[in-house]
Amino acid sequence: MFIYYLQLALHSLKRSPALTALMIIIMAIGVAASMTTYAVFRAVSGDPLPDKSAQLFVPQIDNAGPQNNAARNHLPDALTYIDAMALMRAKAAAHQTAIYPVVGNVIPNAGLQQRAFAVNGYATSADFFSMFEVPFQYGHGWDGAGDEQRANDIAISRRLNQRLFAGANSIGRTLNLDGHGYRIVGVVDDWNLQPRFFDVNNGFSFGEAPDYYLPFTRAIDLHIASNGNNNCSASAKPVAPGWDGWLQSECVWVSLWVQLPDAVSIQRYQRFLSDYAAEQQRSGRFQWASNVRLFDLNAWLDHEGVVPPETRVSLLVAAGFLLVCLVNTVGLLLAKIMRRAGDIGVRRALGASRRHVYGQFLAEAAAIGVAGGLLGLLLTAIGMHGTTLLFEPGVAKLARLTAGLVGLTVLLAVLATVLAGLYPAWRAARVQPSWQLKSQ
Amino acid sequence: MQIRPIVSALWHHKGGTVLIVLQIALTLAIVCNALFIIHARVNRLSRPSGVEEASVLVIQNQWLGERTPTQLQALMASDLDTLRQVPGVVDAYASNAYPLGDSGWSKGVRYSVDQRSPASSTAIYFADEHTLATLGLKLVAGRNFHADEIGDMGARDSLLPRVIIITRALADRLFPKDDAVGKRICVGVAPPSTIIGVVERMQTWIGSYSNAWMEQSTLVPFHLLSGGMIYVVRTQPGMTERIASTGPQALLAANPLRVIGQGDVKTYTQIRAIAYRKDRGMAILMGVICAVLLATTAAGIVGLTSFWVGQRRRQIGVRRALGATQADILGYFCTENLLISVGGVLLGTVLALLLNALLVDRFEMQRLSLDYVIAGVVALVLLGQSAVLVPAWRASRLSPVEATRVM
Numbered sequence: 001m002f003i004y005y006l007q008l009a010l011h012s013l014k015r016s017p018a019l020t021a022l023m024i025i026i027m028a029i030g031v032a033a034s035m036t037t038y039a040v041f042r043a044v045s046g047d048p049l050p051d052k053s054a055q056l057f058v059p060q061i062d063n064a065g066p067q068n069n070a071a072r073n074h075l076p077d078a079l080t081y082i083d084a085m086a087l088m089r090a091k092a093a094a095h096q097t098a099i100y101p102v103v104g105n106v107i108p109n110a111g112l113q114q115r116a117f118a119v120n121g122y123a124t125s126a127d128f129f130s131m132f133e134v135p136f137q138y139g140h141g142w143d144g145a146g147d148e149q150r151a152n153d154i155a156i157s158r159r160l161n162q163r164l165f166a167g168a169n170s171i172g173r174t175l176n177l178d179g180h181g182y183r184i185v186g187v188v189d190d191w192n193l194q195p196r197f198f199d200v201n202n203g204f205s206f207g208e209a210p211d212y213y214l215p216f217t218r219a220i221d222l223h224i225a226s227n228g229n230n231n232c233s234a235s236a237k238p239v240a241p242g243w244d245g246w247l248q249s250e251c252v253w254v255s256l257w258v259q260l261p262d263a264v265s266i267q268r269y270q271r272f273l274s275d276y277a278a279e280q281q282r283s284g285r286f287q288w289a290s291n292v293r294l295f296d297l298n299a300w301l302d303h304e305g306v307v308p309p310e311t312r313v314s315l316l317v318a319a320g321f322l323l324v325c326l327v328n329t330v331g332l333l334l335a336k337i338m339r340r341a342g343d344i345g346v347r348r349a350l351g352a353s354r355r356h357v358y359g360q361f362l363a364e365a366a367a368i369g370v371a372g373g374l375l376g377l378l379l380t381a382i383g384m385h386g387t388t389l390l391f392e393p394g395v396a397k398l399a400r401l402t403a404g405l406v407g408l409t410v411l412l413a414v415l416a417t418v419l420a421g422l423y424p425a426w427r428a429a430r431v432q433p434s435w436q437l438k439s440q
Numbered sequence: 441m442q443i444r445p446i447v448s449a450l451w452h453h454k455g456g457t458v459l460i461v462l463q464i465a466l467t468l469a470i471v472c473n474a475l476f477i478i479h480a481r482v483n484r485l486s487r488p489s490g491v492e493e494a495s496v497l498v499i500q501n502q503w504l505g506e507r508t509p510t511q512l513q514a515l516m517a518s519d520l521d522t523l524r525q526v527p528g529v530v531d532a533y534a535s536n537a538y539p540l541g542d543s544g545w546s547k548g549v550r551y552s553v554d555q556r557s558p559a560s561s562t563a564i565y566f567a568d569e570h571t572l573a574t575l576g577l578k579l580v581a582g583r584n585f586h587a588d589e590i591g592d593m594g595a596r597d598s599l600l601p602r603v604i605i606i607t608r609a610l611a612d613r614l615f616p617k618d619d620a621v622g623k624r625i626c627v628g629v630a631p632p633s634t635i636i637g638v639v640e641r642m643q644t645w646i647g648s649y650s651n652a653w654m655e656q657s658t659l660v661p662f663h664l665l666s667g668g669m670i671y672v673v674r675t676q677p678g679m680t681e682r683i684a685s686t687g688p689q690a691l692l693a694a695n696p697l698r699v700i701g702q703g704d705v706k707t708y709t710q711i712r713a714i715a716y717r718k719d720r721g722m723a724i725l726m727g728v729i730c731a732v733l734l735a736t737t738a739a740g741i742v743g744l745t746s747f748w749v750g751q752r753r754r755q756i757g758v759r760r761a762l763g764a765t766q767a768d769i770l771g772y773f774c775t776e777n778l779l780i781s782v783g784g785v786l787l788g789t790v791l792a793l794l795l796n797a798l799l800v801d802r803f804e805m806q807r808l809s810l811d812y813v814i815a816g817v818v819a820l821v822l823l824g825q826s827a828v829l830v831p832a833w834r835a836s837r838l839s840p841v842e843a844t845r846v847m
Binding site: 019022026029033067105107115116117118178179225232233235236237238239240241242243245246308309310312313314316317318320321323324325327328330331332334335336338339389391392423427 | 455456459460462463466467469470473474477502504505506548556557594595596597598600628629630698699701717718720721722724725726729732733736737739740743744746747750751795798799802803804
């Protein structure tokens with residue numbers, strides 16, 4: 001029966017090629033616009049670490065005072081060096097890591113005939129690798145002792161390893177970064193979580209994978225400055241000159257992440273944090289009551305506004321556009337079907353039931369949907385290339401035509417057109433055979 | 441022209457009528473808001489930066505290894521000399537940031553040291569006596585820095601300028617009634633600095649953070665002694681592209697112990713394109729959606745009206761036989777479409793305002809001005825009328841004999 005409906009549908013579509021083509025094109029454009037914007041939206045709003053995100057938290061401490069962050073009680077989105085180190089030393093969480101973004105220049109070995117080049121990385125602590133589930137191709141990260149001994153260790157990315165050592169196991173070899181030799185202890189396998197939740201407060205949410213990781217303590221010893229934001233608006237007096245003056249200042253620039261596996265530990269950490277700030281008030285450093293916050297990973301992404309507003313607005317507009325296409329298809333299908341009221345009358349008179357008529361026209365709508373979906377797929381693929389126009393390259397690159405997306409595109413088109421076909425088919429099924437035959 | 445028969449005919453075709461009304465309404469709602477977004481984005485990306493963009497480029501330089509401040513000072517001086525000797529280069533200076541760039545410094549500005557919260561925010565640009573000439577900034581009051589006023593500042597030193605030059609936007613903000621030149625303000629937590637000059641315009645670096653104080657910038661008379669520096673270069677007209685390659689070559693030839701990577705040399709054309717990529721993309725996307733949407737709606741109107749004309753051949757024939765002129769028939773369909781359009785735009789205006797309320801609420805956009813709604817209404821009514829013309833004209837050309845003949 002279905003095959004017969006399909007034959008009828010194709011026959012009927014062939015009879016008015018222009019109208020059919022119009023419906024297919026409109027449906028394809030609507031579906032492609034929606035799917036392209038949806039692909040981008042899904043890519044930027046995903047959970048980067050789904051199995052762990054509920055356990056990872058960012059503590060915030062108000063070191064600026066109520067007069068400086070009056071607007072919606074926005075606390076500084078990073079910590080001072082003093083606070084970060086105090087929280088690291090306290091070890092109040094199961095795991096904790098201090099992080100700041102750095103940039104360095106690789107000076108290749110003399111034999112390589114390469115010019116020095118810049119690489120991006122993070123100064124961080126040993127727990128970083130286990131907390132964020134960093135996979136290693138060779139070796140592993142440094143351990144807690146490495147943090148304490150301010151070890152000269154470094155973990156590099158697979159890509160940097162490829163570039164410098166042609167992908168060979170480089171554990172134990174030396175990497176010259178800005179004139180300092182570091183001992184390579186690990187090669188990180190392809191690892192690039194998006195959005196990069198631990199660095200969104202510096203605006204590095206999307207982009208290429210980091211090239212290297214070195215111990216936070218070592219980076220501090222070497223006076224390696226942060227490549228991210230440094231906000232000194234909390235300090236009421238000029239920051240003392242020099243590196244140590246900066247470390248002891250009220251400037252915020254260190255990110256801190258803690259892992260809290262259950263509700264009890266979350267509560268305990270919250271209390272610890274609050275007590276810490278209260279202690280700062282007692283000691284005279286803060287002139288205000290303890291004001292602290294603890295965000296989990298997804299709440300943090302939301303708080304920092306990681307999803308660009310452009311992606312949401314364009315998704316909304318594209319969805320509205322699809323709705324118009326849908327309404328339009330209903331209208332065109334109605335016109336097309338009702339024009340053939342005579343045929344329907346004949347079919348009904350020859351014994352076709354209302355259900356048969358209904359099925360026939362839904363099959364016709366579905367056929368248009370499949371064609372629209374396939375064309376829409378093509379347009380979506382083209383649209384993916386167009387995303388570089390609208391979004392920054394790091395974000396645009398995330399939008400890919402996956403198998404799931406291909407299925408979703410065709411499914412959306414078919415569902416939408418069948419939905420659009422419901423009303424016209426219902427109207428067709430209600431055609432009075434006697435009236436139609438008489439009027440011929 | 442009588443309205444009643446048209447209304448009763450429409451009532452007979454409730455389904456189709458409601459569909460077109462709905463489509464016109466949705467189209468109006470989306471088109472109004474899309475036009476509004478386009479306008480806002482185009483406004484943003486056509487803001488002047490104050491820089492003579494056609495002939496300025498920037499080179500980001502990173503020295504290899506650690507250098508003492510004295511070494512950095514000598515290296516910067518010799519680099520600027522090297523750059524100024526490249527054929528086609530007019531002037532150059534070194535800074536921490538540039539207008540429309542992707543990062544920079546900012547400070548709060550206070551009238552006095554003990555004022556608790558800042559009166560305004562400002563971008564901080566390191567500058568010397570060459571800065572105004574290099575960027576092509578227009579001095580509207582006071583004077584430029586003198587060479588002997590330019591100091592050196594280490595990367596970790598506090599910013600303590602004695603004299604500063606500010607933009608007119610900042611001057612107007614701080615001293616709305618007075619002349620700013622000669623006044624003293626505190627930059628960050630520094631003791632008061634004297635304003636010696638006001639430039640017409642100099643945009644800040646781009647970012648959501650600096651949006652609120654887009655043109656409020658301060659030039660401070662220091663060379664920043666840091667391993668990473670930005671050289672800003674003014675070229676002769678039409679020479680920027682050439683100097684984008686010869687400039688870095690000259691620097692590398694003079695001293696190879698540095699990194700100037702692929703993305704580190706940018707002309708202002710590139711800087712502007714990067715800075716406003718999202719705005720331009722959004723405007724183009726909205727424009728395309730508007731165009732396709734209007735085309736879709738027009739196609740829908742043509743399709744449905746054609747169908748109605750086909751359905752009413754006999755009635756048209758009867759009317760013609762009873763003396764209706766071709767113009768009467770044409771008028772009938774145009775009026776019918778007008779009625780539908782009016783219904784559509786009325787509903788659409790409500791939808792447009794609702795959609796805008798959603799955008800305002802969720803995306804901090806501005807309120808839709810009524811001009812856009814009026815423009816959208818006019819556009820859609822005209823679109824409807826022109827879409828209906830072809831099928832209506834065809835209907836009016838039906839001869840009474842043919843139309844009433846049994847098919």
